[in-house]
Amino acid sequence: MYHSVQTGYTFGMPDCIFCKIVRGELSSYKIYEDDATLAFLDIQPVNAGHTLVIPKKHSTNIFDIVPEDWQAVAETVRKIAIAIEKTGADGVNIGMNNREHAGQVVHHPHVHVIPRFKGDGLKLMPQRSYKEGEAEETANKLRASVS
Ligand code: 5GP
Ligand code: ZN
Numbered sequence: 001m002y003h004s005v006q007t008g009y010t011f012g013m014p015d016c017i018f019c020k021i022v023r024g025e026l027s028s029y030k031i032y033e034d035d036a037t038l039a040f041l042d043i044q045p046v047n048a049g050h051t052l053v054i055p056k057k058h059s060t061n062i063f064d065i066v067p068e069d070w071q072a073v074a075e076t077v078r079k080i081a082i083a084i085e086k087t088g089a090d091g092v093n094i095g096m097n098n099r100e101h102a103g104q105v106v107h108h109p110h111v112h113v114i115p116r117f118k119g120d121g122l123k124l125m126p127q128r129s130y131k132e133g134e135a136e137e138t139a140n141k142l143r144a145s146v147s
Helices: 002-009 015-021 067-085 134-145
Strands: 029-035 039-042 051-055 091-095 112-116
Touching: 015 039, 015 051, 029 067, 039 067, 051 067, 067 091, 067 112
Parallel strands: none
Antiparallel strands: 029 039, 039 051, 051 112, 091 112
C-alpha cells in the first residue's frame, strides 16, 4: 500500500527498485546512509566499488528532484568519492543518466560514483568538435535558459 501522504519517503513508490532498497525489501551492499540519502554498490559495476548515491525520497531524475534532496545527494557523492580514493583508486568518474534517451534505466535519481584505475582503459565520453559558430550559438541558447 502506498502511504506517501501520511508517512513520507519511508514507504516511497511501491514498484521502484531503489525505493525497495531504501525500505530493505531488496538487499544491497550499503556503504553509507544518512537521513536523506543512501549509497550502495551498483549490482553491475563498471569497476569494483562502483557506488550509487540516491535520495531516500522518491523522485525521478534531475528534472524533478527537490533542491534539498539534490544538495544532500551531492554531499554524499563527495563523501563516497573520498572513500573510494582512500581505498586505492587513482580517480573517480561521477555521472548521472536523466531520462530514457540519456540512458536512465531506473527511474529514481541516482548518481554513479565510479572508481578509476591507471590503465583501466575505460572511455566514458565520445568526443567531437564544434563547427564554425556552433559553440557561440549553443552557449547563447544555454545562457538564455538558465533560471
Ligand atoms: P542507470 O542506467 O539508470 O543510470 O543505472 C541504473 C543502475 O542501477 C545500473 O548501473 C544497474 O546496474 C543498477 N541496478 C539495477 N538494478 C539494481 C539492483 O537491484 N541493485 C543494485 N545494487 N543496483 C541495481
Ligand atoms: Zn523510488
